[in-house]
Amino acid sequence: MSIYTTPSPEVMKVINSYKKPFEEVLVSQPAMLQGSLYREVVFKKKVLGNFRENPKEYLYLDENNEIVNNKNTVLRLGRLFFYMDAFLSQDKDSIIAALQRDGDLQKTNNDFEQAIFALELINKKEKSKKDSKIDKNKKQVKKVDEEETAVKGVKEVENTLTKLSALRIKTNEKLKLLLEKIEEEKEKNEHFNELMVEVLMPYYREAMVCNYEKIQLISINSDYYNDIKKRADKAKKSYTLRFNTRNTEPLMKLHYTMGYFENLLRSYGNIASMNYNQYLKVVTNSGKTNAEYKASVLKNKVQ
Secondary structure, X not given: OOOEEOOOHHHHHHHHHHOOOOEEEEEEOOEEEOOEEEEEEEEEEOOOOOOOXXXXXXXXXXXXXXXXXXXXXXXXXXXXXXXXXXXXXXXXXXXXXXXXXXXXXXXXXXXXXXXXXXXXXXXXXXXXXXXOOEOOOOOXXXXXXXXXXXOOOHHHHHHHHHHHHHHXXXXXXXXXXXXXXXXXXXXXXXXXXXXXXXXXXXXXXXXXXXXXXXXXXXHHOHHHHHHHHHXXXXXXXXXXXXXXXXXXXXXXXXXXXXXXXHHHHHHHHHHHOOOHHHHHHHHHOHHHHHHHHHHXXXXXXXX
């Protein structure tokens, strides 16, 4: 469930002069700041794509539906609604929902186990090729050592998948703690407020650190993913032609997982270059950073 809804006719009367053609307008649930209620109004350009990704502009209304013109108040509200959206929204692309998608631990572990099995398949396939080579004198080339990997990165990627399974469990536990705290704070407070942000921040940081660890872990062996993905696809086609369907699904899982790792690093590769303290600073300041951006695309002038 989103914290944003369609504006009431009363709200539309106030903000209509700020609305441009082809803009969609949404208004948030109220949040409390210094004993007064405020709402965030979001103007979204109607272009293809996700609400969160589309260009947006903002306004803030007080409890009397009057537009907020004080810059300091606007900055505090921008930060407040950023965390309100993060902690209370259940949209599919919200922070909490994204973490929850990692919650199906058994399915994830099964997928990783199949991917590891597929790694062994492509490694054995390559070993078999090398073992069967014959030199110019028709003498059999020395067989590849049983412990040696014929495909570069197989052991490293297997290790990554094994560690990711354990990290998923840790992430799930951190997420449970965060969600429990959110529910506790919702019971104590009628409206979202700055005190709730301060109470929830330590749990939020711990959950987000799991994402940092995930990106760091995946980035370590990034040089191997593309080659392994291609080998998995080639092997899958080979087994399909021979009607060996038992091995095709694990190879599909491996191919998908390698592609997922590559896409993840394309989107969040900058995190891989950060150290722990740098990332923690980004997470801690994310509300302030978001508020400053909102203030820069505000519909009204502030002072």
